[in-house]
Amino acid sequence: MSAPTQYLNFASFLLIWYLSESIYISLTVYALLYLIAQILRVPPVDKSVAKRVLQLGKRPLIIGHRAAGFDAPENTLAAIREAKNNGADGVEIDLDFTSDGVAVILHDPTVDRTTDGTGWINNLTFEEVRQLDASAKHPNRKRFPNEKIPTLEEASLECLKCGLTLYLDVKGGSGQFAMAILELFKKHPELRSMTVVCSYFPQLIYRIRRVDPSIVTALTFRHQVLTMRVDGKERNKELWKKWVAPVADFLLECSHQTWLPYIIGNSAFLANKNQISRNYLKFWQAHDICPIAWTVNDHHEKQYFHEYLQCSYMTDCLQHATSCGDQST
Numbered sequence: 001m002s003a004p005t006q007y008l009n010f011a012s013f014l015l016i017w018y019l020s021e022s023i024y025i026s027l028t029v030y031a032l033l034y035l036i037a038q039i040l041r042v043p044p045v046d047k048s049v050a051k052r053v054l055q056l057g058k059r060p061l062i063i064g065h066r067a068a069g070f071d072a073p074e075n076t077l078a079a080i081r082e083a084k085n086n087g088a089d090g091v092e093i094d095l096d097f098t099s100d101g102v103a104v105i106l107h108d109p110t111v112d113r114t115t116d117g118t119g120w121i122n123n124l125t126f127e128e129v130r131q132l133d134a135s136a137k138h139p140n141r142k143r144f145p146n147e148k149i150p151t152l153e154e155a156s157l158e159c160l161k162c163g164l165t166l167y168l169d170v171k172g173g174s175g176q177f178a179m180a181i182l183e184l185f186k187k188h189p190e191l192r193s194m195t196v197v198c199s200y201f202p203q204l205i206y207r208i209r210r211v212d213p214s215i216v217t218a219l220t221f222r223h224q225v226l227t228m229r230v231d232g233k234e235r236n237k238e239l240w241k242k243w244v245a246p247v248a249d250f251l252l253e254c255s256h257q258t259w260l261p262y263i264i265g266n267s268a269f270l271a272n273k274n275q276i277s278r279n280y281l282k283f284w285q286a287h288d289i290c291p292i293a294w295t296v297n298d299h300h301e302k303q304y305f306h307e308y309l310q311c312s313y314m315t316d317c318l319q320h321a322t323s324c325g326d327q328s329t
Contacts, residue, residue, distance in 0.1 A: 037263065042209045044265035045216055047288060053193060053216045054268060054290045055165060060305070061089040061312035063167060065295045066107055070316040070324035073135040074114060075105045076147040080158045086318035090165030092198070092294075093155055095177060102126035103152035103180040113137070115149070126151075152184060156191055166195045167270075167314075169220070173201035178208050185212060192216075198270055200225065202255075206264050218268035218292070221256050223275060224249050261289060270294055273301065273313070281311055299323045 044050065055061055064071075064086075067079035071086060075093050083091050094107040099122055111117045111124070116136035121129065135147040150158070152168075159166040170177050185191055198218040199205055205217045222230070227245040229235050236242050256269075268290040271280070276293045284291040294314040296305050305313045317324035 037259075041263050042206065042213050042265045044261075044267055044288070045214060049214075050216055050267040050288070050290070053165065053196060055089060056290060060310050061165075061292075062087070062306075062318060063165070063292070063312065063314045064088045064091040064318055065314040065316050067091040067093055068316060068318045070297075071318055072140060072144050073138040073147045074316075075107060075149070075155075076134050076144070077150050077154065077158050078135070078144040078147050080155065080162060080164065082144075083318060084162040084164055088164060088318050089312075090167055091159060092167035092169055092314055094169045094171060095152060095180070096121050096172070097176060097180075098126040098129050099123055100125050101176070102129075103184075104129060105150050105152060105155045111149070152180060153188075156184060156188065156195070160188075160191060160194060164194070166191070167218070168195060168197050170197065170199040170201070170204055173199070173204045175207070178204055178211075181208055181215075182211055185215065196268060198268075202260055202264055205266060209265055213265070216268070217264070217266045218270050218290075219256060219260065219264070219266045220270040221253070221275075222272035223253070226252065257283070261287065268292055270314075273305070276305070276309065276311060278309065281309060297324045 051057060064079070064083035066074035067076065068083045068086065068088060068091065069075065069079060072079035072082040080091055093105045095103060096106045096109070097103055104121070104126070106114070106121050108114065109122070110120050111129070111132055112119075114137060115132040115134050117124075117132040129149050132149060133146055134149050135141040135144045138144065156166055156168075168181065170181070181197060185195075192214055196216050196218050197205065197208060198220050200220045202219060205219060208215055209217055224246075226249045227235060234242070236245055261269075266289065269284050270292050271294070273293040273296050276291070281291050290312070292312045292314065293305055296302055296313040296315050297317060302313070302315065305311045315324075
């Protein structure tokens with residue numbers, strides 16, 4: 001059990017004791033809470049399994065963010081193959097759904113930025129999505145013409161074929177996402193050995209691991225995620241949300257560093273690059289959780305993370321001496 005968790009437990013015990021004014025009541029309540037935690041807890045996968053899937057013990061890993069979307073049209077099969085050709089150890093791709101419930105790989109809620117179409121992905125049928133050109137707006141579209149938005153199954157099997165670790169980023173917390181992932185692993189059990197399910201939503205990770213505790217997972221986090229957007233703009237307009245969000249951010253960060261990993265059993269932690277330091281890395285490594293930075297795009301930063309910090313990272317461009325634009329979500 002981590003030192004922060006021990007301090008939190010002790011502080012909780014003192015608070016209960018103070019409020020109840022009885023050490024017997026406080027001991028009973030504390031024991032009950034501990035029992036509930038043990039019942040709810042999903043232990044992490046075996047260390048040997050996590051080490052194999054996350055490729056721990058090797059050099060720091062380089063992972064293509066959105067399958068290295070600067071080098072090839074992001075989140076496409078061509079990008080996965082190009083990432084392999086450029087020496088990636090793995091790729092991160094994003095899961096969403098069409099209006100008729102087909103699991104597809106797309107980062108944005110709309111198809112506008114990356115394709116020749118318009119509209120919300122959740123409002124388009126799979127047949128309509130399949131007509132779109134996912135390379136239409138990419139700088140290398142002549143080299144990778146007429147790419148399609150792939151399905152979850154297509155992209156996963158392509159990663160398996162290429163021998164790449166798949167980091168499946170799930171930006172929704174609903175049961176639909178969990179069901180699609182669980183069905184994928186049921187149909188293709190070999191994917192368990194090379195897939196890490198990642199999400200900002202702890203409840204999604206918990207739901208998946210509660211059903212199938214053999215799946216390796218990662219929690220994703222950045223400072224002020226509920227208060228500020230990645231571009232630095234304020235997320236909330238309503239006055240009450242502006243007051244509540246900073247408090248919620250503080251509690252969420254405390255949870256990530258205390259009880260959440262204990263209850264959920266995640267094996268990795270994906271952190272914004274600006275949070276990473278030697279002490280930060282040591283904290284997670286001391287608890288058998290693999291820290292991974294995102295998104296490292298400047299070539300000087302790549303050198304810093306790879307050689308000085310010895311930290312695995314995600315990047316949009318895989319050439320070590322190359323810098324590219326920031327797509328940090």
